[in-house]
Amino acid sequence: MVRIPGENADDALSRTTDDFSRPSDVERLVSDIDLSPYLDRADDPVEAPLPDPVPVSTATPPLLALRDLVTDPRFTDLFARALREADPDFRELFPRDASGVLGEFVRAMSWALETVENARGDEAEVAQVVEFARHLGADHRKLELSTRHHQRFGEALTSTLRHLAGPGWDDRLSTTLGTVYRVLTTALREGAAAGHGPARVGATVVEVLRPTRDVVVVRLISDVMVDYHPGQHLSVLTPYTPGVWRRFSPAMPANPAGQIEFHVRDVPGGALSGSLVRGVGVGDRWVLARPLGLLEVDRTEPVRDVLMIAGGTGIAPLRCLLMDMMRHGANPRVHLFYGARHPGDLYDLPTLVDLAATAPWLTIQPVSEEDTDPWWAGARQELPRTLHRRQTGTLVDVVTGWGSWADRQVLLAGSPEMLRATVRGMVAVGTPRENISFDRP
Numbered sequence: 013m014v015r016i017p018g019e020n021a022d023d024a025l026s027r028t029t030d031d032f033s034r035p036s037d038v039e040r041l042v043s044d045i046d047l048s049p050y051l052d053r054a055d056d057p058v059e060a061p062l063p064d065p066v067p068v069s070t071a072t073p074p075l076l077a078l079r080d081l082v083t084d085p086r087f088t089d090l091f092a093r094a095l096r097e098a099d100p101d102f103r104e105l106f107p108r109d110a111s112g113v114l115g116e117f118v119r120a121m122s123w124a125l126e127t128v129e130n131a132r133g134d135e136a137e138v139a140q141v142v143e144f145a146r147h148l149g150a151d152h153r154k155l156e157l158s159t160r161h162h163q164r165f166g167e168a169l170t171s172t173l174r175h176l177a178g179p180g181w182d183d184r185l186s187t188t189l190g191t192v193y194r195v196l197t198t199a200l201r202e203g204a205a206a207g208h209g210p211a212r213v214g215a216t217v218v219e220v221l222r223p224t225r226d227v228v229v230v231r232l233i234s235d236v237m238v239d240y241h242p243g244q245h246l247s248v249l250t251p252y253t254p255g256v257w258r259r260f261s262p263a264m265p266a267n268p269a270g271q272i273e274f275h276v277r278d279v280p281g282g283a284l285s286g287s288l289v290r291g292v293g294v295g296d297r298w299v300l301a302r303p304l305g306l307l308e309v310d311r312t313e314p315v316r317d318v319l320m321i322a323g324g325t326g327i328a329p330l331r332c333l334l335m336d337m338m339r340h341g342a343n344p345r346v347h348l349f350y351g352a353r354h355p356g357d358l359y360d361l362p363t364l365v366d367l368a369a370t371a372p373w374l375t376i377q378p379v380s381e382e383d384t385d386p387w388w389a390g391a392r393q394e395l396p397r398t399l400h401r402r403q404t405g406t407l408v409d410v411v412t413g414w415g416s417w418a419d420r421q422v423l424l425a426g427s428p429e430m431l432r433a434t435v436r437g438m439v440a441v442g443t444p445r446e447n448i449s450f451d452r453p
């Protein structure tokens with residue numbers, strides 16, 4: 013029981029909790045407490061005028077002026093702060109270092125503003141932007157955002173851009189931003205409404221394997237089956253870095269028992285992967301969301317043979333595709349190049365060799381950049397023999413050393429650098445770019 017100063021016990025007992033909402037009671041309760049340390053300071057950097065606001069010329073089209081404001085280097089910090097103050101729920105979504113997620117927002121927003129400006133009335137171009145926002149909306153179902161969140165996000169965006177523009181902010185920019193944001197939120201809501209299946213599914217870690225120092229294989233059982241296609245990836249939220257969603261690719265096809273396996277590598281300096289690799293344990297609860305991605309074996313006639321190239325944990329989605337292919341009677345030939353830094357980093361080779369033993373259409377070519385394992389890597393498992401001897405070099409050098417593979421459908425998975433180097437190297441030796449598929453980082 014809470015007693016208001018001066019109130020007797022009987023009165024306090026007969027008072028309902030709702031009575032606390034009466035301003036006079038609340039005011040009386042807090043009147044003696046000094047709340048000033050908890051209130052915004054007058055020198056709040058979001059509110060104080062910037063010494064050098066972004067110059068906005070009235071000659072610049074308003075969409076491009078908004079793009080210049082969004083891409084200003086100070087935008088992400090100011091916006092993160094405005095968001096955290098706008099709604100308590102945003103504190104988890106946009107943590108103190110929100111440069112990753114807000115960096116993506118800046119890229120998407122500046123692309124959308126430029127595309128609409130350059131479209132000059134071409135509806136197909138504008139539709140492309142709206143379609144992108146709908147996809148985003150479908151993905152955002154996992155965040156369980158409400159109309160209130162969209163509204164607060166819009167208010168924080170407006171106040172940040174107004175602050176950056178300083179005296180250059182005018183009705184023209186304000187009206188344009190209002191229209192852009194209305195179109196954006198409508199598309200986001202439409203995308204979210206069109207999504208199928210549960211927005212998030214809980215999953216329990218049931219087994220953890222540590223094949224190398226920096227890779228962990230995590231097996232989970234999901235509360236309900238997540239119906240992903242082989243080769244797709246899932247958005248994953250873990251307890252190791254709260255609020256940080258990352259994409260991981262299941263290494264085995266979806267099944268009614270809800271068994272899922274992920275392979276995660278520790279990316280030095282990354283927000284999540286290091287704490288996940290070090291901290292994951294049996295019994296932990298993860299959240300899985302909407303499957304995404306278009307990596308697949310094209311079976312349209314005439315079916316082309318397949319070249320798969322996997323770097324490190326990029327083996328996960330490709331192995332998932334191979335396991336799915338095992339369920340088909342007839343398959344195109346598949347040549348898989350599986351690469352890593354050291355020979356002992358090829359941790360999934362035993363499983364691949366087992367698959368190849370019953371799949372005459374599958375050939376595995378191990379590749380490592382170094383010839384031997386370093387002393388600090390400790391004892392490594394004995395790698396199985398493959399039909400093709402391990403080759404030494406980068407994946408791109410070894411793959412292109414065999415020719416252009418121009419007649420194959422080419423599927424890639426790996427780190428952003430590996431993807432960039434491999435696409436560039438293959439196109440340089442004559443592989444048609446349209447033959448190469450991978451999910452963008």
Ligand SMILES: Cc1cc2nc3c(=O)[nH]c(=O)nc-3n(C[C@H](O)[C@H](O)[C@H](O)COP(=O)(O)OP(=O)(O)OC[C@H]3O[C@@H](n4cnc5c(N)ncnc54)[C@H](O)[C@@H]3O)c2cc1C
Binds near residue numbers: 277278285328329
């Ligand atoms: C479609 C898709 C599927 C993915 N599937 C897997 C998977 O099955 N297993 C897995 O371990 N990871 C996978 N990733 C990468 C994963 O989503 C995270 O990006 C990675 O775990 C790093 O997260 P982080 O929070 O530690 O680092 P962040 O804070 O996100 O990134 C830190 C830096 O590392 C770079 N980076 C991101 N990923 C890599 C990488 N793999 N190698 C080197 N640098 C990188 C980023 O560009 C950034 O500069 C996938 C990514 C995508 C886009």
